[in-house]
Amino acid sequence: MSVPSSRGRPRRALALGAAAAVLLTGVGAAQASPPDQVDPFDPDLGPNVMVFDPSTPQAEIETALDELAEQQTDAEMSTDRYSVLFKPGSYGSAEDPLQARVGYYTEVAGLGASPGDVDVRGAIEVYNRCLNNIPGSSNCIALVNFWRTLSNLHLTIDSSGQDGCRASANFWAVSQAVSMRRLDVDGFLSLMDYCTDGPHYASGGFIADSRFDTPPLNGSQQQWLTRNSEMPAWSNAVWNQVFSGVVGAPDDSDFPSPPYTTLDETPVSREKPYLFVDDDGRWNVRVPAAQTGTRGVSWADGMTEGRTIGIEDFFIAQPGDSVREINTNLARGKHLLLTPGVYDVAETIEVKRADTVVLGMGHATLTAVDGATPMRVADVPGAVVAGVTIDAGETESELLLQVGKENGDHENRTDPANPTTLSDVYFRVGGPHVGSTDTALEVNSDNVLIDHTWVWRGDHGVEGFPTGGENGVNGDTVRWNTNIGRTGVRINGDDVTATGLFVEHFQEFNTVWNGERGTTVLYQNELPYDPPTQADWTRPDGTLGYAGYKVADDVTEHTLHGGGVYVFNQNNPDIVTENGFEVPDAPGVTLHHIMTVNLSAGTINHVVNGVGDAVPPSTVGVPEYIVEYPAP
Template sequence: MAVHARPAAPRAGGRSRRPYLRALVGAAALVAAAGAATAPGVASAAPAAPDLGPNVLVFDPSMSTAQIQAKVDAVAAQQVDNEMGSERYALLFRPGTYGSVQHPLAFQVGYYTEVAGLGASPKDVTINGSVNVYNRCLPTTDGSSNCIALDNFWRSLSNMTINVAGGTDCRTATEFWAVSQAAPMRKVNVVGNTTLMDYCTAGPQYASGGFIADSAFSGGIVNGSQQQFLTRNSTLGGAWSNGVWNQVFAGTVGAPATDFGSAGHTYTTLDKTPVSREKPYLYVDPAGAWKVFVPSVKTGSRGTSWQSGAQAGRSFALSSFYVAKPGDRIATINAALDKGKNLLFTPGVYDVDRSIKVTRKNTVVLGLGIATLTATHGSVPLRVSDVAGVDVAGLTIDAGAQNSAALMEVGSGHRDGSRPTKANPIGVQDVFFRVGGPHVGKATTSLVVKSDHTVLDDLWVWRADHGQGVGWTVNTADTGVIVSGDDVTATGLFVEHFQKYNVQWNGNGGKTVFFQNEMPYDSPDQASWSHGDVNGYAAYRVAPYVKTHEAWGLGSYIYTNVNPGLHATNAFEVPDRKGITMHDLLTVSLNKAGTIDSVINGVGGTVTPDVQGPAFVTQYPMP
C-alpha cells in the first residue's frame, strides 16, 4: 500500500498527493447467480456447473449480453468500494464469445472479485468489450479531488481474450487495469490498447502496482503513474510507456531494454525468468467436465505458456477436490486432505481455528474469488509439509486478534520421503497476507519457507497501515517473510510495513526477481525501531552465513508519518562475499517523512524529507 507523492507522469496530472479519508460505501442488492447454460457447439444442454456456492456466477454465451451485463454490474456496484468487507465473488465464463463490437460487454472489477475464463487457453473465451478497474475518487477534507488507484487491491483477471471495444470519450477502445498490489492479471490476451493507470478521472491518478504474467498485448501499454510493476513471461506487441520507479520485466518478449540508475531510468529487464511456475486454474473441457490444470515448472523461460502450443502440466478432475464452503469445520477439511483429496475454497471468509495440514505430494490447494482464511485462537492457518509438487494459489490469509506464530508455513511437519525437487517444487501463487485491516490482527511472521526449491510468485505480505485494528502496539508483526530453504525463487515479492526485517533470507541459492517494500509508517520513536546501534531494520536482509544469493529490481520506500525524523541505516543488508549479487536497487523518502541513510551496506545515496530521491545502486558489490 502506498500513500505518497510521486513524480507526475505523462497524462497523470501534476498535482501533489493530498491526505485523504477512506470510506466504505453501502452496496446495492446483488442479483442471483446465473442458471444452467448451453455450451457452445453442443446441441444439448451442457453438464450443469458443480455446486460452488452462491457467490460463483457461471456465464455461458447462450445468455444475452444484457443478462450478463446486469449480473456483473450488480457485483461491481457492491464491491467497487468494499475495501474491507467480507463478501467474495468469482465471475466465470464458459468457452465462447461474449458481447460484440456493436454491443460490447464492459464492466468493472471491484474488491474481492475474480474474473476468469473457463477454457484451457485464453483463446477459448473472448470478451468483445473490456474488463476494467478505475480509480476510486475518495473524499477529502478540503473538497479537492482525490482520484487514485493506490488502494485498488484484492481482485484478479485471468484466462481470456479481450477484444477491446466500446467505451466513450477518454475511455474509448482501451482496457483499463488501474490497480495496485494483490491484483494480478494472468494468462490474458488483450487485442487493443491497455492502460495500467486511470488517466480519465480527476487527479492525482496515482497507482502502486502490480503484476502481469503469461499474458499477451497487441497494442501499447500506458504504465503511466505506476510506482512499480513486474511483467513476467509475457508478450508486448506495442510500446510500454512511462513508469515512475521500479519497472521489472522477466522473460517478456518486446520488453524495453534495461535502463536503470537515474531519474526516469528505472527499467530492469531479464531476458529469461530463472524459475517459474504458473498458477493452477479451473477449466471446462470440450465434453463439459470441470477440471483443474496445474502447469509444470519452467526454467530459463521466455514468452507465454500458451501462444505456441499446449501448456505442459497435469489435469485433475474436479471430483478429486474437496469443495470447501464458508462454515466448514477445519477437521472436515483435514480429513478430506488425509484421504488424498485436493482442496478448492469457494468464495468467502473461513475461520481457521487449527492448522489446515497439507501432507501429501502433488496436492493442489486453490482459492476462488479471493477466498480468505482468518486465524482464530492464534492458529497457523496453513501448514504444508516438506513434500514435492504441492501448489497453493489464490488465497488471502488474515491474522486474528490472538497472535499467531505464522500465517503459513511451507516445509513444517511430516516428511514422507518425497521432498520437493527442482523438477517438482512447491508452488505458491497469488497468496496474500494481512495483519490488520479488516480487523485487529497479530502475527509474529506471515510466511515461513523451509522447503528447498519453493517457487513464490506474486505475494503481497502486508502489515496494514489503514483500516481497522491498526497501530504500532495493535497489529504487531515482526517479519513478513522468512526463507530458510535452499534454491527458493521469488518472482514478484511485495512486503510492507513490518516492525523488524520485512524479508529475512537464510537459505542458499535464493533468487528474487522484483521486490517492493515500504517500511513501517507508525513507529513512535527511534528507540522503538532500532536494534543495537543500527537505526531501523533493513527491508531485505540476507543472513551473514549465506553463500549464494541473487536479486534484480528491488525498491524500498520510507514514510514515517507518526515521527518524520526517524532513520533507517540501510534498506538492504547482504554478506560481502563472492556469490552474493544484487542488481538495480533504489530507495525513496515519501511525503517528507523519514530518512534512509544508504541503499545497501552503507553504499548509495541518502534519501531524506528534503532530498527524497530516488537513490540508486545498479549493482552490489560494485563492479
C-alpha cells in the same frame, strides 16, 4: 499505500448475494450434490460464483456485473468475495461490446483450456477510487485498488459508446494483490486511469503469461513486474519496472534512466492453476508444470504443459466447513478448492501429500482464530497453493503460512524440477479487523517458488482506532501497539525463488533470507508508517531501524533483480533507518538494480550496507539507485 483509504466501514449490499443466486439459475449455476460427491458437469461452487455461457443474454450479464461492481467498488475491507466465470464462446460484439468494471475481491476468468477459448469484445476495467477525504482535493487514486484478478481469456478492447476519454483505452488502475494472467489482449491497455480526477497515483502490480498486440501504458505505476509475456514494447517507467522472460521487453542498459530491469529468461516459473470446462462439459483444473529458463507465454503452441485434474478429485469447500472435514479429505488424497468467502480457521489446514493443489476462488480468505496457523504445507514436492488470502486474527499467531517443517531434515524431500509453489497468495495483518502474528510467511523447505505475493501489515483499515491527537497521525501509535506483525517473510530453505515479492510495513525486518542460493525477481517494500519513536525503530545492537530486505550474514550465494525500499514515517517524520538493504559481503551475493525512495517523511541513510546517498524528506519522490552491488 501512501494515501490511506476512507476509515468508514464500507456499505454491504447484502441483497446481491440473493440476486446472484437467482441469476445463476439461468446461467449455469451449480446445484447441490450429495455429500462427498461432485458432479463433474455441474459442481456446486456456492452462491458467490456467477457462471455465464454464450447463450446468456448480454443485458443479463451486464446487469449482474454492474450490480456487483457497484457493491464492490468501495468494499475495501468487506467480507464479500466473488468469482465471475465465462464458459468457452464469444461475448460482446462490435455493435454491442461487453463492458464491465471489477471491484474488490472479485475474480473474472475464462473457463477455456486456452485463453482464446473465451473471446470477449469490450472492456474489463478498474478506475481510480475517489476517496474524497482530503479537504480541497478530489483524491482519486489507485493506491488502494487491491484484491482483484483477471485471467484466461482473449480480450478485444472496445470502449466505444463511453465518453471521449473513456473510449481511449481499457483501464486497469490497480496496486498490490492484483494479477493479470493468461490474457490475450488486442488493443490499448492502460495501467493508470487518466480519465478520472487525479492525482492518478498507482502502485502495482503483476502480469504473467499474457500477450499484448499494443504496448501497455505503464503510466504512474511506481513498480511493476511483467513475467513470461509478449508485447511490442513498454511505454514508460516510474521507479522500478521489471521484465522477466518477456518477448519485446525494453532494453535496460541505460538503468536507471529509465529504471528498467530485464531478464531474458525467468529462472524458475510455474503458471497458476486454472479452472476449465472441456469439450464434453466436464469441469477440470489444469495444473501447469514447473519450468526453468522460460520466455514468452505458455499457451503459444496449445494447452499449457502440465496435468489435468478432474473437479471430482477436489473437495469443494465453502465457508462454514470444518477444518477437520477439509483435513480428512486432504488426507484421503483429495485436492482442495476454496469457493469465495471468508473461512474462520481455528485449527491448521494441513497439506501433507506431494502434488496437492489448493486453489482459492474469488480471493477466498482464511482468517486465523485463537492464534492458529491457518495453513501448513509439508516438506513435499509439487504442492501448489494459489489464489488464497490469509488474515491474522486478534490473538497473535506464530505464523500464518508455514512451508516445510522448522529445523526439519529437508534434504531429498523436495524436487527442484517440481517445486512447491505459492501463486497469488496474499497476507494481511490488520485492515479489516485487528490482527497479530509474529511472522506471516515462513518457508523452511528447499526448492520453493513464490510467484507473486503481497504480505501486508495494514497501514490503514477499519479497526476503529482513534485518529489524531495523542494517538498519532491516523491513530498510528495505537496501530503499532495493537496490530503486531514483526516479520513479513522468513526464508530458511535453500534454492527458493520469488518472482514478485511485495512485503510492507512490518515492525522488524520485512524480509529475512537465511537460505542459500535464493533468487528474487522484483522486490517492493514500504517500511512501517507507524513507529512512534526512534527507540521503537532501533535494534538491540543500536542500529537505526531494520532493513527492508535482509540477507543473513552467513549466506554465501544470493541474487536480487530489481528491488525497492520506500520510507514514509507518517507517525514520526524524524525517524531514521540506516540501510534499505543489508546483505553479506560475499562474492556470490549480488544485487542488480536496487533503490530507495522517500514518499514523504523519515530518512533512509543508505541504499545498501552504507553505500548510496540518503533519501530524506527533502528528496521526496526522487530515488537513490545502485546499479550493481557490490560494484564491479
